[in-house]
Amino acid sequence: MLVLTRKKGQSIKIGDDIIITIIDSKGEGVRIGIDAPKDLAVFRSELVETVKGENREAASVNIEVLKSFLRE
């Protein structure tokens, strides 16, 4: 992994059209601004894990609960 040190207000350019700017940092939190083409998916990576966890939970539905729901 490439590791760079940046200060508040400084940025990093990735390719031709992605710019990541350090907006602010307080304690453990860092606010980051991302300029990227609208068609590029940008999201906090832990959200994928959250969705995976929810899918696993949804898929392990109790057959009796489901049957009673479907009968309603």
Added chain:
Amino acid sequence: MKIMTDFFGEVDLDEEAIISFENGILAFEEFKEYILIDLPENPKFKWLQAVHNKNLGFLVTTPFYFFPSYEFDLKEKVKQDLAIKTEEDVAVFTIVTLGQDVAKMTTNLLGPIVINVNTKKALQIVLDDVRYSTKELVFRVNPDAENEDSVKEACK
């Protein structure tokens, strides 16, 4: 083509109805083909059944019934991947997590399923939108949701 399912027993399906998730559903990436089974008693819901795994299926809903203001932008990449040309191509479903208590069932508004109803290509996408979570109460707006009859009514 006949497949076995846990919840519906043997299902005879039209191969043209098979929906392909090129990337699978998150956490279940190995299964790419699903069918949508209607639930006549619960028309706001459908059952998304994996074709090649009788144990794997998801209760899904059309989120706009319960969350009329639900919205997100379809990224150009998603439109390309699913060959979406017009709005009429698109159907959106969200997965329902059915706990022990039906009145408290939740749906995942953060990871909607987008289907091109014409090409039958589909994707589960992940939104980064603070308005939505993976556990939105389906009956949150109904003050009588604790009342079993009103839940039954709301499912119709």
